[in-house]
Amino acid sequence: MMVPIEDMRCGLIALVGVPNAGKSTLLNAIVGEKVGIISNKPNTTRVTVRGVVTEGNDQMVFMDTPGMNRSSKAFDRRLVQQAAGAAAECDILVILCDGALGDRGLSPEMKQLADAGKARGQKVVVVVTKIDKFKDKAKLLPMLTKLNDWGLDAIVPVTAIKANIDGASLKGSGVDRLLAELSKMLPEGPWLFPPEQVTDMPMPLRLAELTREQAMRQLHQELPYSVGVITSSVEEQEDGSHLIHQQLLVGKEQHKPMVLGNGGQMLKKIGMYSRTEMEKILGTRVRLELHVKVAERWIEREQWLREMGV
């Protein structure tokens, strides 16, 4: 059904918070497919990812941002800048606080973020995440009481995943209530995206992120942070399947054998899981060729960072 332009409502909604708060998981639950990548390691998200939901007269454009960390490394500062940029440009600021952390999840930085949003005239919402981790819901009360003093437009407790903790995009509890609250706050205005579009991420970047998700999950300690992924080519084959070539960049020579694993087993595993996710998004069979390349300190090089969308 066509919606007349004068009836349209549209808003930019930033999802911000500390690393691991559950921003990307919430985005995927809202959009209903894997748009943002998820792992149990902090700073999984490196690029601001937009997810679009269009329903009735409303279009909500969510921006999933990198977690705001306190590190002073140049690369980490870049991530925080992205989040701050999204916070500054949005209509509705949604701050995610990990419910499982209790009061510790409500740091002074998060309060400052909320105050800054209010000062800019934005609507400000706090989402308390990971509610499923509480057997006794009364334990949430101190956190909710404290939040009441923040002068927010809404406080919504949410569980973004139901069963399959890693990567599920099932709608959890509280998500519908969150959408209903946000809908009330949407400004009038024309939609920014066609109603059927779920993200504005270019497909090569989206496919690269799927492989990086597996690098984040399968590799450990500092190693996954030294991996960047670039999609070199996506070719549709005559039988409708896709042949995809990607490069995994590592910052140091000694990281290469670690990413390859014994007899190439690790790289194979990363490729296998990533390919499965690619097939879900593309709806076709995929052949994925991964190559590990040493690119000294790519993390400091503008050219590589731009190719990765950071």
Ligand SMILES: Nc1nc2c(ncn2[C@@H]2O[C@H](COP(=O)(O)OP(=O)(O)OP(=O)(O)O)[C@@H](O)[C@H]2O)c(=O)[nH]1
């Ligand atoms: N139990 C439970 N775990 C959750 C929930 N939401 C997210 N998680 C888990 O929390 C971890 C971090 O989730 P992400 O969505 O990657 O968090 P993020 O805020 O995007 O993290 P960064 O991108 O690193 O800033 C993952 O292991 C998720 O599975 C939830 O509702 N319940």
Ligand SMILES: [Mg+2]
């Ligand atoms: Mg994330």
